[in-house]
Amino acid sequence: MKVCLLHPEHDYDSEPLPWNEQALVHDLGLDVVLAVMAQRDKFLFAASKEIILSSLATDVDTILYRQRVLQDCLKHSSVVRELYSLAVRGVERENKGYWSFFSKYPTGVLNRSLELIQMLLDVLRKLRILAEKQTDGFNSEGFRNLFAMLKRELTDEYLDDIRAHLQELRFLNGVLISAELGEGNKGANYVLRKSPSKKTRFLWFFGGGRDQSFQFRLHPRDQRGAKALGELNERGIDQVANVLGQSADYILAFFKRLRTQLGFYLGCMNLHQALAKKKEPVCLPVPVNANERRHSFTELYDIGLALSIRSQVVGNDLGAEHKDMVIITGANQGGKSTFLRSIGLAQLMMQAGMFVGATSFSANLCSTLCTHYRREEDETMNSGKFDEELQRMDEIVDHLSPNSLVLFNESFAATNEREGSEIARQIVSALAERRIKMFFVSHQYTFTSGFHGRKWNNVTFLRAERRADGSRTYKLVQAEPLRTSYGEDLYNRIFEHKLVPERPELELVTSPTGDQSS
Amino acid sequence: MTFYSILFPGAEDPQSREVAEAPEFFRDLNLHQVVDAITAGKDIYNLKPLFYTYLPDIDVIAYRHEVLRDLEDELLLGNLKSFAQEMSKMRQLFADSSKLSDDRQKQRWFLEGAAIYGCAIAKLARDLSSAQIKARALSTFRDYLIGYVASASFRALASDTEKRQADLASIRYATLISGAGSFKVSKYRDGIDYCSEVERTFQKFKYGSGKDYRYKFRDLPHLNVIEAKVLEFVTQLYPGIFDSLTDYCDRYSNYQEKPIQVFEREIQFYISFLDYVEVFRRAGLTFCYPEITTDSKEIYSEGGYDVALAYKLVPEGATVVCNDFHFKGQERIFVVTGPNQGGKTTFSREFGQIHYLAGIGCLVPGRAAKVHLFDHIMTHYERNEYMINLQGKLQDDVIRIHEVLERATPNSIIILNEIFSSTALQDALFLSQRIMEKIIDLDALCVWVTFVDQLASFSEKVVSMVSTVVPHEPTVRTYKVFRKPAEGVAYALSIAEKYGLTYDRIKDRISL
Structure with missing residues (x-):
């Protein structure tokens, strides 16, 4: 039985997070x-995180499938919340019994499973009843299939069938085991047979002298014998205990998958509510295949920033068709990092099947998303900063394949500009030739202007805008790199307005070129 | 044709040639680690003496190369390995069953052992017949084996064994355990496997592979009281089958052949060595057949390395540095100088190991190699544990060098490592020069690791080799030893190179 709310065929289960989860x-x-999304629920947090980060492998059809399920969720939020609470109830049954009381012996496994399944039967029935009430109103195939499956598979007749087995497995008529002689003439291939009733048992063993049989009765005080006979009994029921133990797990696992998948949509519903309250726009993105190149959007903003500040945020527009690389230059604190974040977030959310923060958004999928940001501190102290940057890049290259997306934020700048630009040039050129899509925020004029000079038609240049008075709009415009990054602005504001005393002799010492002659 | 040995051509009593102790130079060259690694887990074969035994005989080397070339056939090698496994399984069976007290159990184990033996022998005969065998050693053994398998005694053993096994396998019985401490045993006919019925009912929930709840029963070889009782009942249910088993065991109590035992041990020389080689090959390192010369001293190695060191580095995923070397014309002596930790000692070991492995007919590390058929390898490595006092140590050094030079011939290999290092430079220079003259006169092959730079330009017979470190990161060891010093590279690019991030390397690393 599959839940299939995240994919038409494969049932989403727990998936490993990408290697660069922390960086992302x-x-x-x-x-x-x-x-x-989580609203303080730890489980919702983990489930949403896992699904968002592990969905980079989804294809266009799957994304559209999820978008339709999401639309149903937004329309029928109370039913979805009820369904979710049933899933939670099922999962919590596992913690209701005193399971630790049972041993690891087959008998223990068997008894635990008998009780657990008994309790889950009730929740399964409630699920079906809920499904029976919701025949109409849901339009997505995801929900329609789920409800149909619950009605089809969990009939009263089937649930009774399970009850009958649970009764049989209490072995009121003794345990009948068939066997062969294995290695060293020890008993082997023990197979549990359906125990005969009182009447047929008599026929089986003594009936009409068909076969010889031998009987042995233990002396009441023969403890060694009793233990050995107990072991034989355990061997006989070992397989069926295993099967029942696994079955109980499978039923629990079904509830867990239902909870995880619904949990993700519940998170989306929560996020939707919060953004609606702030009057920030959202839209369902239009994904295109990974081997195409598109990044076209209007009013794309950083959802994380929008949720953290009181005022409205500034969105950006871009129409990039057939571009492998976007190079972003311009003023400090001009919104470049925010922009890069909004690109990454939108990509992750789109591929997870969520809405994105924009009025319209369309982009090609990427198989891998990597971020290479300049880190403030070298935490390990093992190597120099530049060495550390390249070490991280090395790790990234290990995971890249064509159609990956890499976001660079002031990378390779921890050395002098000439060397850094050369390294960046080599890396970026090679990645471009291997069909890797990049957004690169850079201050290194030698690097950025070098690319601009080459007039490649698969590269777009954006620049953080600055008004004539030096104030920022936080809006990016399409424009070629300029020699200065307006660091002068920062300097002026901090040094002039905050009246930090000037110390020209220090400036000489820290000057990277050290041209004291001028 | 009579079969004797697949290691020593024509030797009637191959074991008499074996040397029990490792040669003196083993420790200096870390060859003891190599042999330990090769023979690990194979103590029952007592393989070490086979690796300790060196005969300066070009035919022994050829005899073994022939076998190794035949074993390049992976199918044949695999078949020989599974033969070895079957035989050791049989041995383990006998060892285990000797601890049992129940006769019905012992008899069953004996039967299984004989069955394994018979199958393994028959299969080996078939495998050898269908393989393309060129080696003298293997074809002699094959002919012997085919004769043995066709013999009447072997065929009777095989068919009787099969019959007894089939009888025992046909036994089926049922046990009904009731709660009141009693049970019944009878023959069993067909019935429903109840477990699979339960499984079917829950099938629809099945998802992935479930946790394994099966209990790990302690499977002791002997029977407990209940099992013994059950077996007793089963014997009574099927008396004929158990009577014939007793007859069988009496008839075939002694069935193993001596030449097969010799083969079983000697083939391990090749198998264990090739398994060792495989570890390197999987890590992208090469091994090759060395060319052996008796007249020329123009030896060389392309891409050789210290196998003992590489064997430690491979599992750590660390890079193994290969060092080429060659002598041309009159060149006989490598003088290795340069920074410490730069791979000098490693280079000297590589040189010695390649020669020794080639000498015992094995493959050698590297893409290609040519070695001289030596009579002795003599080494003198500085050993810290012999520090008595400085004067005593110098004296000890000189005495040992003297011994080496007394025994050495023009066909010997001499490897000296940092001798005289605890002496005043003046003394070291003087002694080194005198010894160098002697080695040059002798015309022996030599590797000399030293801090005395002057030795590097001593004569046209001397080749200067220099160890290196990364120019900007003196702490990074390269282990690379060159004929000439290397040139530096720009700092940033060298780091990019270190991480494989140059334009060309990235394009190699990501495939379209």
Whole structure:
């Protein structure tokens, strides 16, 4: 029985997070978004995080499938919440019994499973009844299939069948085992047979002298014998205990998958509510295949930032068709990092099947998303900063394949500009030739202007805007790199307005070129 | 044709040639680690003496190369390995069953052992017949084996064994355990496997592979009281089958052949060595057949390395550095100088190991190699544990060098490592020069690791080799030893190179 709310055929279960999970969460500010989705529920947080980060392998059809399920959720939120609470109830049955009381012996496994399944039968029936009430109103195939499956598979007749087995497995007529002689003439291939009733048992063993049989009765005080006979009994029921133990797990696992998948949509519903309250726009993105190249959107904003500040945020527009690389230059604090975050978040959310923060959004899928941000501190102290940057890049290259997306934020700048630009040039050129899509925020004029000079038609240049008075709009425009990054602005504001005393002799010492002659 | 040995051509009593102790130079060259690794887990074969035994005989080497070339056939090698496994399984069976007290159990184990033996022998005969065998050693053994398998005694053993096994396998019985401490045993006919019925009912919930709840029963070889009772009942249910088993065991109490036992041990020389080689090959390192010369001293190695060191580095995923070397014309002596930790000692071991492995007919590390058929390898490595006092140590050094030079011939290999290092430079220079003259006169092959730079330009017979480190990161060991010093590279690019992030490397690393 599959839930299939995230994919038409494969049932989403727990999936491993991508190798660069920590970097992604940190660089894209994902925690803020997840916190709103979870509403303080730890499980919702984890489920949303896992599904968002592990959905990079989804294809266009799957994304559209999820979008339709999501639309149903937004329309019928109370039914979806009821369904979710049934799933939670099922999962919690596992913690209701005193399971630790049972041993690891087959008998223990068997008895635990008998009780657990008995309790889950009731929740299964309630699920079916809920499904029976919701025949209409849901339009997505995801929900329609789920409801149909519950009605078809969990009939009263089937649930009675299970009850009959649970009764049989209490072995009131003794345990009948068939066997062969294995290695060293020890009993082997023990197979449990359906125990004969009182009447047929008599026929089986003594009936009409068909076969010889031998009987042995233990002396009441023969403890060694009793233990050995107990072991034989355990061997006989070992297989069926295993099967029943697994079956109980499978039923629990079904509830867990239902909870996880519904949990993700519940998170989306929560996020939707929060953004609607702030009057920030959202839209269902239009995904295109990974081997195409598109990044076209209007009013794309960073959801994480929108959820953290009181005022409205500034969105950006871009129409990039057939572009492999977007190079972003311009003023400090001009919104470049925010923009890069909004690109990464939108990509993750789109591929997870969610809405994105924009009035319209369309992009090609990427098989891998990596961020290479300049880190403030070298935490390990093992290597120099530049060495550390390249070490991380090395790790990224290990995971890249064509149609990956890499977001660079001031990478390779921890050395002098000439060397850094050369390294960046080599890396970026090679990645471009291997069909890897990149957004690169850079201050290194040698690098950015070098690319601009080449006039490649698969590269777009964006620049953080600055008004004539030096104030920022936080809006990016399509424009070629300029030699200065307006660091002068920062300097002026901090040094002039905050009246930090000037110390020209220090400036000489820290000057990277050290041209003291001028 | 009579079969004697697949290691020593024509030797009637191959074991008499074996040397029990490792040669003196083993420790200096870390060859003891190599042999330990090769023979690990194979103590029952007592393989070490086979690796300790060196005969300066070009025919022994050829005899073994022939076998190794035949074993390049992976199918044949695999078949020989499974033969070895079957035989050791049989041995384990006998060892285990000797601990049992129940006769019905012992008899069953004896039957299984004989069955394994018979199958393994028959299969080996078939495998050898269908393989393309060129080696003298293997074809002699094959002919012997085919004769043995066709013999009447072997065929009777095989068919009787099969019959007894089939009888025992046909036995089916049922046990009904009732709660009151009693049970019944009878023959069993067909019935429903109840477990699969339960499984079918829950089938619809099945998802992935479930946790394994099956209890790990302690499977002791002997029977407990209930099992013994059950077996007793079963014997009474099927008396004929158990009587014939007793007859069988009496008839075939001694069935193993001596030449097969010799083969079983000697083939392990090749198998264990090739398994060892496989570890390197999987890590992208090469092994090759060395060319052996008796007249020329123009030896070389392409891409050789210290196998003992590489064997430690491979599992750590660390890079193994290969070092080429060659002598041309009159060149006889490598003088290795350069920074410490730069791979000098490693280089000297590589040189010695390649020669020794080639000498015992094995493959050698590297893409290609040519070695001289030596009579002795003599080494003198500085050993810290012999630190008595400085004067005593210098004296000890000189005495040992003297011994080496007394025994050495023009066909010997001499490897010296950091001798005289605890002496005043003046003394070291003087002694080194005198010894160098002697080695040059002798015309022996030599590797000399030293801090005395002057030795590097001593004569046209001397080749200077220099160990290196990364110019900007002196702490990074390269282990690379060159004929000439290397040139530096720009700092940033060298780091990019270190991480494989240059334009060309990235394009190699990501495939379209």
